[in-house]
Structure formats: structure tokens, C-alpha cells
Amino acid sequence: MYYIGVDLGTSAVKLLLMEGNGKIANVVSKEYPLYFPHPGWSEQKPEDWYAQTMEGMKELLEGFAKSQVAGISFGGQMHGLVILDSQDAVIRPAILWNDGRTSVENDYLNNVIGKETLSAYTANISFTGFTASKLLWVKKNEPENFARIEKIMLPKDYLAYRLTGVHCTDVSDASGMLLFDVKNRCWSKPMCEICSVKESQLAKIYESYETVGCVLPAIAKELGIPETVKVAAGAGDNAAAAVGTGTVGEGMCNISLGTSGTIFISSDHFGVDKHNALHAFAHADGHYHLMGCMLSAASCNKWWMDDIIGTQEYAKEQAAIGKLGENHVFFLPYLMGERSPHNDPDARGTFIGMTMDTTRADMTQAVLEGVAFALRDSFEVAKSLGIRIERTKICGGGAKSPLWKKIIANVMNIKVDVIESEEGPGYGGAMLAAVACGEYASVEEAAAKLVKVVDTVEPDPALALKYEARYQQFKQIYPTVKGLFPLLK
Numbered sequence: 001m002y003y004i005g006v007d008l009g010t011s012a013v014k015l016l017l018m019e020g021n022g023k024i025a026n027v028v029s030k031e032y033p034l035y036f037p038h039p040g041w042s043e044q045k046p047e048d049w050y051a052q053t054m055e056g057m058k059e060l061l062e063g064f065a066k067s068q069v070a071g072i073s074f075g076g077q078m079h080g081l082v083i084l085d086s087q088d089a090v091i092r093p094a095i096l097w098n099d100g101r102t103s104v105e106n107d108y109l110n111n112v113i114g115k116e117t118l119s120a121y122t123a124n125i126s127f128t129g130f131t132a133s134k135l136l137w138v139k140k141n142e143p144e145n146f147a148r149i150e151k152i153m154l155p156k157d158y159l160a161y162r163l164t165g166v167h168c169t170d171v172s173d174a175s176g177m178l179l180f181d182v183k184n185r186c187w188s189k190p191m192c193e194i195c196s197v198k199e200s201q202l203a204k205i206y207e208s209y210e211t212v213g214c215v216l217p218a219i220a221k222e223l224g225i226p227e228t229v230k231v232a233a234g235a236g237d238n239a240a241a242a243v244g245t246g247t248v249g250e251g252m253c254n255i256s257l258g259t260s261g262t263i264f265i266s267s268d269h270f271g272v273d274k275h276n277a278l279h280a281f282a283h284a285d286g287h288y289h290l291m292g293c294m295l296s297a298a299s300c301n302k303w304w305m306d307d308i309i310g311t312q313e314y315a316k317e318q319a320a321i322g323k324l325g326e327n328h329v330f331f332l333p334y335l336m337g338e339r340s341p342h343n344d345p346d347a348r349g350t351f352i353g354m355t356m357d358t359t360r361a362d363m364t365q366a367v368l369e370g371v372a373f374a375l376r377d378s379f380e381v382a383k384s385l386g387i388r389i390e391r392t393k394i395c396g397g398g399a400k401s402p403l404w405k406k407i408i409a410n411v412m413n414i415k416v417d418v419i420e421s422e423e424g425p426g427y428g429g430a431m432l433a434a435v436a437c438g439e440y441a442s443v444e445e446a447a448a449k450l451v452k453v454v455d456t457v458e459p460d461p462a463l464a465l466k467y468e469a470r471y472q473q474f475k476q477i478y479p480t481v482k483g484l485f486p487l488l489k
Helices: 046-061 103-122 129-140 143-148 157-162 189-194 217-223 239-246 298-308 315-320 360-384 404-412 424-436 443-449 461-488
Strands: 001-010 014-018 024-031 067-075 083-084 149-154 168-170 202-205 210-214 230-232 254-259 260-268 279-284 288-293 329-332 351-352 391-395 415-418 454-459
Touching: 001 103, 001 157, 001 239, 001 424, 014 046, 014 424, 024 046, 024 260, 024 279, 046 157, 046 217, 046 279, 067 157, 067 239, 067 424, 103 129, 103 288, 103 351, 129 254, 157 168, 157 210, 157 230, 189 217, 202 239, 230 424, 239 254, 239 315, 239 424, 239 443, 288 360, 288 391, 298 360, 298 424, 298 461, 315 360, 329 360, 329 461, 360 404, 360 424, 404 461, 424 443
Parallel strands: 001 067, 067 230, 168 202, 254 391, 391 415
Antiparallel strands: 001 014, 014 024, 083 149, 210 230, 254 260, 260 288, 279 288, 329 351, 415 454
């Protein structure tokens, strides 16, 4: 049988066709526009997601036995606000995870409602990207649209609705809305009241591996697949990537170097960082996880290469980098503000330490190292909670760089396991579909049987020691310049 994993990203939807034994049969990617109607705003049209997903699935299945498709599931960009009216029509473009317009609403939630109250209700505090603050923004700035809201959805859940007619979400994605009681895996009634939301406006909650319904007859006919094809709820992109990398069960870790960067630690038990520097979310395996998320990771390198020095030859630029652990140039990777652990939408990208003998290679190296150092900031929070991590999986576009993997292994001073498949969220989505269809009894079983480590990057003690000294310098930069960022608006 075949299983389709849909990775709904910020720049494109990536579709993956997986055989029941885990072999990837085909991968197709379809891009769609990203809109910036004002500085710091970020939007997309849900209709574009659906149109490109359908076109992508047709291309994905070309030449394969469509009758053998058994299930579809998702990994999707989190936190985006999709609102539908009484006719299930999209009211306005989706406000995305990296949209920074809600600083006023974010401050209201954290400072008026209070961080302790939010954490008690949802296990998290408010971040500008979270869905609740976006709802408050719409209520204040677009009251006519707010009044029309019949359903509140997340990006991947809009696709699930279009395929099945079911308004659904999963526990991992719902965890990032600030409307969800993570510990008890249900909607938070007090948070709904705070945000003027009726529970009837929210989707039904499923575990990530549960079936929400079968494809609609019209969808089955258009794609040429059976009407019995099951659609599983799926997961937020980071939880789906964790499934796709086998990061399930107690104390497992995954680092994702995508547009954003995450350090993801799975746990069998619910737990909250008392400072809420890390997100405490429900996991797609039926348990929980802690996650640190930086808003700009591989996108920092893409910005530096494409827009600043004007080259597509990433490997060539990295080949010019000489001695690691000795760079005097530092880079704060806060091009979109920062989430974990600083929660500072005003933070900005910053180079510091340049001299007349600084080279282009030094600057490139600083970008790669800055992302690694910023990930370590969240890693340090996890260590302060008594969590011991000796190795991690790695995924995302940035993980294709051998140099970047080496830098991360030595900055973190842990082993970095490289897995056979680089298709984290899409592969995780296909695995969740396979579990929903009974191909595997659980997410844990699917991960154990399908995810294969093909290489391990081990830290070098001498280099790790050099990077320890550099990190101690790096972590002093943000507190020192923090007060300048609000003045630069």
C-alpha cells in the first residue's frame, strides 16, 4: 500500500509517496506566493495551499497504482490563523507563524492576563507568532471579519477539511495556539473566554495518528484514488519531523535546520519549563515534548548567500571556511525577531567583531555559528531542567551541509545522528497515515522499523572546548545590545 505525506511549508508544499515498508517512492514540491502587506507582516492564501496540494498529488501519483493509496496525513507550518465563515469560505488571508504584527496583543496576554495564568491554562506563555494573539488582533483591527468567524483553523487542518469535509485539528498543532490545555489535551475554556472564542468555533481535536475521515467522493474522483482512503489528523511540522526522524519516546532529541530552527525533546511525561523559555506541547506519538524555536535558521544562510553576497554556490562558500572555533566575528540570527528563549520580537540580526582583516569566509562562518549558538541557548534551558542529552537527530535543508552538522555537534558537544531520509515532516506525515491505516500498531513501532541512522557526526574534544569559549562570549551579546533594538524601529 501507499501512504501520502503532505508537508505544508511556508514557501512550498512538499508531497511524499511512501510504501508500507518505508521506502520513498516519489517526492513532488509545489510553490505558492508569500505576501508581506506591511513590514513585519506575513500572509498566505489557504486556497493556494489547497490548489498546489491537489496539483502536487496528481503529479506525485503519476505512473503509480493509485488504487493502492491507503492513507494521507500531514506535517504543517504551525500557528497560522485560518478563519472560515458560515459557508466555510476563507474570510481573509492566513496570518502566518512568522508574522510580527501582534506585539500589542502579545504584551496584553503576557502582562495583563499574566504569564503565570497563561502557563496554568495552556502550559505556555504568549509569543507573537501564536494563534491567540492573532485572533485578538483581528478582533481589534478587523471587527467585521471577527464577527463572521464560524471556524478557526490551522494551515494543515484547512487541507484536511478540504479533503474530508471535517473540521479537525491534532494535539501537537493545537498546542501552539495558546487556546489548548496541553496537559489535559483539550481546549482551554478560560483561554477561549479571554480571546472571545466559542468552543464551537474550534475544530474537533484528534491524536495525530487518528483517522478524521475518508476523502470526499469528489476528491477521490479527481485524484483517481479509492473513496476508502483514510485521512489522519497529522501534526505540526516540528512534531511531524520528530516522527520522521524517530524522535519519539523518553529523552529523544531532534534539531531541525529549516526556515526556522528547533531543538525538540520528546518525553513520556508532561513537564513545563518554569520560565516558559521552551514550549511545552503535546507530541504526535501520544505523549509530550519540549521545544525551543528560533525564527530564522537556514533562512539566515539563504539570506546571506542569496541576498547579500549574491551566490547560489553554498558549498563553494563553505569550502573557503578555515579554522573552526577561532572566528572573532559573531552573528545574532534574529532576522525576524526571536522566539526561544528570548521572546523578543524587536530583536534584529547583528554582526559584531569585524576588523580590517575580516574575510567573506569569516562572515559566512559567523552566520552558521550564530544559528548553532542560538540553538544552544535553548539546549542550555533543557539542561537546566535536568534533561541529559548525549545525541540528537538532525533534519531540514541546513542539515545537508556537512560543515554545519560538524559545527552543531561541537557547539552542542553531542553526537549528531544523520538519518536515511531527509524528508522530515513529509515522511512523518506518511508514517502517521500508515499508523492510522493499521500498517503499524503505534507511532513508536513505525519509528523503530522505518527510521535508519546512516551516519553520526561526533564532537571533537579540542574543538568543542574552543566552541565552549566562543559560546560564552556569544551569550553575552544579546543582553548587552537588547536595549538598542526597540530604538531601531
